[in-house]
Amino acid sequence: MKNSLGRIGEExxxxxxxxxxxxxxxxxxxxxxxxxxxxxxxxKTLYFVEVKTRxxxxxxxxxxxxxxxxxxxxxxxxxxxxxxxxxxxxxxxxDILKSGDTxxxxxxxxxx
Numbered sequence: 862m863k864n865s866l867g868r869i870g871e872e873x874x875x876x877x878x879x880x881x882x883x884x885x886x887x888x889x890x891x892x893x894x895x896x897x898x899x900x901x902x903x904x905k906t907l908y909f910v911e912v913k914t915r916x917x918x919x920x921x922x923x924x925x926x927x928x929x930x931x932x933x934x935x936x937x938x939x940x941x942x943x944x945x946x947x948x949x950x951x952x953x954x955x956d957i958l959k960s961g962d963t964x965x966x967x968x969x970x971x972x973x
Contacts, residue, residue, distance in 0.1 A: 866959065870914025871898060874955040877966050883908065892941040895934035899955075900942065907950040908970070909939050914957040922956050 887900040899910040958965040
């Protein structure tokens with residue numbers, strides 16, 4: 862990951878998921894269509910998680926930066942990962958806002 866804020870945000874996201882009883886299956890899973898930040902599992906459901914970290918809301922929340930192209934890449938990457946398997950899954954976003962030394966973490970599922 863290129864920038865340290867993104868790396869820190871992803872670490873915070875993994876910690877958040879683990880604290881909420883998710884099992885981390887993959888991190889930075891690359892496909893021909895793009896990358897899935899985190900693949901996690903909880904209660905027999907897979908979660909494909911996009912992490913967006915910001916240090917300001919000047920240009921909007923991180924979750925607002927996910928456009929149609931990114932959504933298409935995520936969906937194609939999920940299809941690639943699942944390879945036709947029929948499993949329960951959800952697409953999730955962890956939106957993180959860093960303010961000083963604190964991090965506000967918001968977790969959204971099925972927003973696409």
